[in-house]
Structure formats: C-alpha cells, structure tokens
Amino acid sequence: MNTAHSLDNTRMSVVLDKHEKGAAAALVHLLQDVQSEFNYLPKDAIIAVADHLNVPLCKAYSVATFYKTFSLTPRGETIVKVCMGTSCHIRGASVVVEDLKAGLGIAPGETTEDMKYTVEVVNCVGACALAPVVIADDKYIPNVKPGAVMKRLEDI
Numbered sequence: 001m002n003t004a005h006s007l008d009n010t011r012m013s014v015v016l017d018k019h020e021k022g023a024a025a026a027l028v029h030l031l032q033d034v035q036s037e038f039n040y041l042p043k044d045a046i047i048a049v050a051d052h053l054n055v056p057l058c059k060a061y062s063v064a065t066f067y068k069t070f071s072l073t074p075r076g077e078t079i080v081k082v083c084m085g086t087s088c089h090i091r092g093a094s095v096v097v098e099d100l101k102a103g104l105g106i107a108p109g110e111t112t113e114d115m116k117y118t119v120e121v122v123n124c125v126g127a128c129a130l131a132p133v134v135i136a137d138d139k140y141i142p143n144v145k146p147g148a149v150m151k152r153l154e155d156i
C-alpha cells in the first residue's frame with residue numbers, strides 16, 4: 001500500500017475555509033469534511049485542523065482515533081462496504097466478501113494497489129429488506145447475488 005502521500009494544500013484550504021477559525025466545537029464535523037475530501041485523515045491534515053480550530057493536537061488525534069468511521073490510513077477512491085449484519089449474513093454476505101476477494105484481490109480492511117478500492121465490512125445499515133447489501137460510495141447495491149458483486153460495482 002502506498003502511504004507516501006503529501007497533503008494537497010489547496011484542497012485542504014477549501015475544507016478548512018468552511019469552518020470558522022477557533023471554532024473548537026466543529027472538530028468532529030471538520031474531520032468528517034477532511035475525510036470526505038481525502039477518503040482518510042492524513043497526518044498533516046489533522047495537524048492543520050487542530051491549528052485552525054485552536055484545539056490541542058492530542059485532542060484532534062484522540063477524536064480521529066475514537067470514531068470507527070475515521071481512517072488514519074489511505075483508502076481507495078471507492079469505499080466498498082459489505083453489510084455483515086444478521087439479515088445480510090444469512091442471505092449470503094460472506095459469499096459477497098469472497099467474490100470481492102476474488103475480483104479485487106483484497107480482504108476486508110485492505111486497499112487495492114492502484115488505490116481504487118477499499119473493502120470494509122460493516123454492521124447492519126438499516127436496509128435489511130434489501131439483504132445482502134453492499135454500499136459503494138454511499139450508493140446502496142441491494143440483493144447482491146453470488147458472483148454478481150463485481151458487475152454491480154462496475155455499473156455504478
């Protein structure tokens with residue numbers, strides 16, 4: 001995995017400018033915006049956020065590491081989330097994970113070499129009637145049949 005990313009300061013400035021300087025209460029929101037922009041929280045971005053909001057760096061790090069939705073490691077352009085809640089599990093979510101392993105060559109928690117995809121498993125996403133469910137770039141892919149996930153991914 002490539003971890004040698006330097007921060008794009010122009011993109012970072014656009015994100016920071018959405019939040020008032022010194023507005024410490026915006027910490028989680030700003031970190032979410034950074035993650036939306038970069039798909040993870042680069043180290044330099046966390047430092048910039050702490051500086052912008054005038055919060056201690058250790059506080060920014062503790063929030064960034066507390067929430068499971070934040071990632072401190074680079075992730076792919078498309079985050080593929082496979083629901084492993086009970087309904088999805090019963091209806092074949094494990095097969096979907098195996099299909100993704102075969103199609104992308106990565107296991108949950110990993111990112112493809114070309115940085116296009118990261119696969120994650122998540123708990124129930126509240127769409128059990130559509131099980132098994134995959135979410136790619138916040139788009140729900142319902143009723144994923146065995147062998148179909150790669151084609152469904154390409155279609156979105």
Ligand code: FES
Nearest residue numbers: 083085088127128
């Ligand atoms: S268990 Fe997957 S959406 Fe509920």
